[in-house]
Amino acid sequence: MSWGTPPTERADAARNRMHLVATAREMLAELGADRLTMDALAERSGLGKGTVFRRFGTRAGIFQALMDDAERAFQEQVLSGPPPLGPGAPPMERLIAYGRARVGFLIEHREIGRGTLDGRQSVPVGVQMPVSRMHIRMLLGQISLGSANLDILAIQLTAALDGPLLLYLSAADLSQAAAEAERQLAESWQDLVRRVCRP
Amino acid sequence: MSWGTPPTERADAARNRMHLVATAREMLAELGADRLTMDALAERSGLGKGTVFRRFGTRAGIFQALMDDAERAFQEQVLSGPPPLGPGAPPMERLIAYGRARVGFLIEHREIGRGTLDGRQSVPVGVQMPVSRMHIRMLLGQISLGSANLDILAIQLTAALDGPLLLYLSAADLSQAAAEAERQLAESWQDLVRRVCRP
DNA sequence: ATACTAAGCGGGGTAAAGTCCGGTTATCGT
């Protein structure tokens, strides 16, 4: 008798996954992103290489898993934290607050974010239907915008939020003056949203 | 006597680079992006592997070179083609036309675009100061927007243009109904620009 | 409790990315 869409994950598999994610996080903090190799992760966690690949599929998959993990706490704030990030504030203010928070989140986890990028996969990893995009789409639906294609607009705004940090700002730009970059991006996001949502 | 900022590239080196880019393009068309390997490129072009790496630094570098190459023709249209893409039209119309054209360009060259992504490099390859971003920045400067940070806004709009195709839309989304996706993205870009640039 | 089965596991194997260094060739000053 199974009660989940995934036909139940085996106990040892779940244990191993948690252990691997934890070990990966340790290695990331300790050695940096590019010394986090599959072999090293397998050895350090005391598991076989095959296991690591079965869990994550690809190197980028590890970073995706780390990202999902970090994002869980963030989502918590968004779904049931205090306004304006959480529910309760008018949608436009929530949208602005969301962008501000997400910029900070992405700067903090920029090493992980970059790691999820993988040029060999034609379908970008794990970006099936990011929570970010869903949330933005929902908030856009609550704001009365004229005849706009809200699905596409949500994709574009998500990109405006993630793109600078994943694609266009170098590591130097970010670590040298992270605080300043964060302030400017947040400010500019607010401006962008205000402009887009004007009647 | 040298007349370029680069202290003159040696003739054979230039010849080899052109040959490599041409061969890479052939292989891309013939075999697809993920059979375009460094070894195969070296062998097929009749050069050594060391040469290939000296030229392009990294696998993503090849795709970057292919992209630059393809982009040259595109820039030509933008810098001196007929309006509204080329000069002569009001800046906002040029901005809309630019986005429309770029969406088409990116869909056409999506395989190359994806190839430029590389999760191992902390500084994204070749995205030093993309022409796209410069052009958008320039047009924004010609439109009178209130007190906006135009540099950051340009980055965000560039991301809104590139992000969907590089990060969020799967290969299936694009090849299945490329024409439809292109239409929607272009339409939505126009809407976005109109909203942003309203007084 | 026990046998059955499907999933998980491990580690060795392959191919591709990226590095290095000795030999070669193009450019520059005279």
Add this chain to the structure above:
DNA sequence: ACGATAACCGGACTTTACCCCGCTTAGTAT
């Protein structure tokens, strides 16, 4: 024209992502 020098070339070498397949173990039905 010619030698000095710096850049280029090639291919062997190392590291790492990713695959495969026989063995083990967790879940399930009797």
